[in-house]
Amino acid sequence: MNQFIQQLINGLSLGSIYALIALGYTMVYGVLRFINFAHGDIFMLGAYVGLYAGRTLSSRMHTGPSVLLAICVLAISMIVCAIVGVVIERLAYAPLRNRPRLTVLITAIGVSLFLEYGGQQFLGAGPENFPAILPRYEVLHTATLSITSNQLIVLTVTVALLIALTFIVLKTKLGTAMRALSFNPTAASLMGINNNVVISFTFGLGSALAAAAGILWAVNYPSINPLMGLLPGIKAFVAAVLGGIGNIPGAALGGLILGVTETLVVGYSDRLHIPPSYRDAVAFVVLIVILLFKPSGLLGKAGSEKV
Amino acid sequence: MRIAPSKIYLLVFIVGAFVVSYFVPMDQYVREIVLTIGINIILAVSLNLVNGFTGQFSLGHAGFMAIGAYFSAAVTTFWAPRLFGSSVDLTGGVVAPLVFLCALLGGALLAAVAGLVIGIPSLRLRGDYLAIATLGFGEIIRVIIQNTEAVGGSRGFTVTYPYTTLFWGYFFAAITIYVVANLVNSAYGRGFLAVRDDEVAAESIGVNTTKYKVIAFVLAAFFAGIAGGLYAHFKQYLHPDGFNFLKSIEVVVMVIMGGMGSNFGVITAAIFLSVLPEILRFIPQLYERAAGIPLPHLIDDLLKNRMLIYALLLIALMLTRPQGIFGGGWRPAFLFKKKAASADGTIA
Numbered sequence: 001m002n003q004f005i006q007q008l009i010n011g012l013s014l015g016s017i018y019a020l021i022a023l024g025y026t027m028v029y030g031v032l033r034f035i036n037f038a039h040g041d042i043f044m045l046g047a048y049v050g051l052y053a054g055r056t057l058s059s060r061m062h063t064g065p066s067v068l069l070a071i072c073v074l075a076i077s078m079i080v081c082a083i084v085g086v087v088i089e090r091l092a093y094a095p096l097r098n099r100p101r102l103t104v105l106i107t108a109i110g111v112s113l114f115l116e117y118g119g120q121q122f123l124g125a126g127p128e129n130f131p132a133i134l135p136r137y138e139v140l141h142t143a144t145l146s147i148t149s150n151q152l153i154v155l156t157v158t159v160a161l162l163i164a165l166t167f168i169v170l171k172t173k174l175g176t177a178m179r180a181l182s183f184n185p186t187a188a189s190l191m192g193i194n195n196n197v198v199i200s201f202t203f204g205l206g207s208a209l210a211a212a213a214g215i216l217w218a219v220n221y222p223s224i225n226p227l228m229g230l231l232p233g234i235k236a237f238v239a240a241v242l243g244g245i246g247n248i249p250g251a252a253l254g255g256l257i258l259g260v261t262e263t264l265v266v267g268y269s270d271r272l273h274i275p276p277s278y279r280d281a282v283a284f285v286v287l288i289v290i291l292l293f294k295p296s297g298l299l300g301k302a303g304s305e306k307v
Numbered sequence: 308m309r310i311a312p313s314k315i316y317l318l319v320f321i322v323g324a325f326v327v328s329y330f331v332p333m334d335q336y337v338r339e340i341v342l343t344i345g346i347n348i349i350l351a352v353s354l355n356l357v358n359g360f361t362g363q364f365s366l367g368h369a370g371f372m373a374i375g376a377y378f379s380a381a382v383t384t385f386w387a388p389r390l391f392g393s394s395v396d397l398t399g400g401v402v403a404p405l406v407f408l409c410a411l412l413g414g415a416l417l418a419a420v421a422g423l424v425i426g427i428p429s430l431r432l433r434g435d436y437l438a439i440a441t442l443g444f445g446e447i448i449r450v451i452i453q454n455t456e457a458v459g460g461s462r463g464f465t466v467t468y469p470y471t472t473l474f475w476g477y478f479f480a481a482i483t484i485y486v487v488a489n490l491v492n493s494a495y496g497r498g499f500l501a502v503r504d505d506e507v508a509a510e511s512i513g514v515n516t517t518k519y520k521v522i523a524f525v526l527a528a529f530f531a532g533i534a535g536g537l538y539a540h541f542k543q544y545l546h547p548d549g550f551n552f553l554k555s556i557e558v559v560v561m562v563i564m565g566g567m568g569s570n571f572g573v574i575t576a577a578i579f580l581s582v583l584p585e586i587l588r589f590i591p592q593l594y595e596r597a598a599g600i601p602l603p604h605l606i607d608d609l610l611k612n613r614m615l616i617y618a619l620l621l622i623a624l625m626l627t628r629p630q631g632i633f634g635g636g637w638r639p640a641f642l643f644k645k646k647a648a649s650a651d652g653t654i655a
C-alpha cells in the first residue's frame with residue numbers, strides 16, 4: 001500500500017509538470033488549431049533561463065537556496081519565456097496565418113529544431129547542473145515511503161498556476177476574448193476583438209506556463225540539456241490530446257493521468273512484466289489508444305468535419 | 308515492339324550503376340558519399356509517396372528503416388552463418404549476394420507488415436494527428452529495438468558483412484524511383500492524388516480512400532526497409548538512436564525541400580542534403596586558404612551543426628516557398644515528353 005502511495009505521489013508530481021506544458025499546447029490549439037511543436041523547447045528554455053537567473057541571483061544576493069530566490073527565478077524565467085513565445089509567434093507563425101495547417105506544423109518542427117540545436121550551439125551541448133534554488137528536505141520518511149518538499153512544491157505551484165490561469169481565462173477581458181476566438185475567429189474579430197493581440201497573449205501565457213514547468217522539472221531532475229524538451233514536450237502533447245485538445249481542464253487532467261500511468265508502469269514493471277526501460281513508450285501507447293477509441297479526448301467535444 | 312521509356316530509364320540506370328560500381332575507380336570517401344546519396348534517394352522517394360502524393364504527413368519513416376536494417380542484419384550476421392555452416396564462404400562468391408538479397412527482402416517485407424499494422428489504425432487520423440501518431444509509432448519501434456538484447460539493445464549491433472556496394476544501392480534506388488513514378492501515373496496514382504487533393508470529395512465519389520492510404524503506407528515502409536538493409540550492410544554498425552525521430556525529420560526535410568509530390572525535386576533534394584555536410588566541411592579550409600586566417604570559431608561551429616541548418620531551411624522554405632523548390636508542378640521538360648499529371652493534380 002505504501003508503495004502505491006509513493007508511486008502515486010511521484011506520478012502526480014511528474015503529471016503536474018506534464019499538465020503545465022499541456023496547457024500551452026491546448027490553448028494554442030484552441031485559438032489557432034495547430035500543434036505548436038516548439039512548445040517543449042520553450043520548456044527547455046525556461047529551465048535554462050532559470051539556471052542562469054539562479055546562478056546570478058544567488059551570487060548577487062549572497063543567499064543559499066531560499067523561497068524568495070525560487071520565486072524570483074520562477075518569475076524571471078516565466079517573463080523571459082513569455083516574451084520569447086510571443087516573438088516566435090510574430091516571426092514564424094504570424095506570416096503563415098490562413099495557410100494550410102501542415103505548413104504551419106512543418107514550420108513549428110523547424111522552430112523546435114532551431115531552438116534545440118541553436119541551444120546546443122549557444123548554451124553548450126553537454127548537460128548542465130541546475131543550481132539548488134530551494135531548500136530540500138524530506139517531509140515524510142519511513143522505510144517504504146519518502147515524500148520530499150520538492151514534490152509537494154511542484155504540486156502546490158501547479159495548483160496555484162492552474163487557479164491563476166482559470167481566473168485569467170474565465171474572469172478577465174483577454175480571457176473572454178481568447179474563448180471567443182476559439183469558438184469562431186471571424187465572429188470574434190467582427191465583435192471588435194483584435195485577434196493578433198489575443199493570439200500573442202495566448203502564446204505568452206502558454207510559454208510562461210511551460211517555463212514554470214521547466215523550472216519545476218529542473219528542481220526535481222537537476223541535470224538539464226538543450227534536448228531535454230523533446231520527450232516531455234511530446235508527452236505533454238499526448239496529455240493534451242488525452243484530455244481533449246483545446247480543453248483547458250482536460251489538459252490538466254490528461255497530464256495527471258499520464259504522469260501517474262507512466263510512474264505506475266515503471267514502478268510495477270516487474271509485476272506487469274514490462275521492463276522499466278519501456279517508460280517512454282507508455283505515452284505513445286496511450287496516445288494511439290486514445291486516438292483510436294476516443295479521438296476527441298476525455299473531456300473534449302466530438303466535432304463533425306465541415307465540408 | 309515498343310518499350311516504355313520508363314523501362315529504358317530503369318535499364319540504363321541499373322547498367323550505369325553496375326559500370327560505375329565495378330569499373331570506375333573511386334576513393335573510399337567519395338564512394339561512401341555516393342552510396343549515402345543512393346540510400347537517401349530511396350528513403351526520400353518512398354516517403355514522397357506518402358507525404359507528397361497521398362498527402363498524409365508521416366513522421367515515422369525512420370522506424371520502418373530501423374526494422375529493415377535490424378532484420379536484414381540479423382539474417383546475415385546470425386542466421387545465414389548458422390544455416391550454411393563454415394563450409395560456405397559468406398564474404399563473396401555466389402551465395403553472398405543471394406543471402407544479401409534474401410535478407411534485404413525479408414527486412415523490407417517485415418517493414419511492410421509493420422507499415423500495414425501501423426497504417427490501418429492510424430490512417431483514420433488526419434493531418435497533424437496522423438503526424439504525431441506516426442511519430443509515436445516510430446518511437447515505439449525504437450524503444451522495442453533498444454530493449455531487444457538479441458540485436459544488441461542500447462549497446463548497438465555490429466554487422467559482420469559489408470555487402471552493400473554502389474551497385475546494390477543504385478539498383479534499389481532505380482527500382483524505387485521506377486515503382487513510385489509508374490505507380491503515381493497509374494490508376495492507383497489517381498487514387499493517391501484524389502486522396503491528397505480532397506479526401507472527402509474522393510470518398511463521396513466512391514474512392515476507397517483508406518485502401519489507397521494503406522497501399523501508399525505499406526509500399527513506403529517496404530522501400531524504407533530496403534534502405535535500412537542497405538544502410539546496415541554499409542555502415543556495419545547499427546544503434547537504435549540512429550533511427551530516432553530526427554532521422555525521420557531528415558527525410559521529411561528532403562521531401563519538403565524538393566517539393567512534396569515531385570519525384571525529380573525530391574531526388575535533387577536528397578542529393579543536395581546528402582552532399583551538404585561534406586560541402587560545409589570544406590568551407591573553413593577554403594576560407595582559410597583564401598583569406599589567410601581561420602574561420603571564426605562561431606561560424607565554424609554553426610557550419611558543423613547540421614540539424615540547425617535543417618531547421619533554418621525548413622522555416623525559410625515554409626515562409627517563402629511552402630510547395631518546395633521543385634514543387635507545384637514544375638518538372639524538367641527535357642526528361643518528359645509526354646504530358647502527365649503534375650504535382651498539384653491538374654493535367655499540365
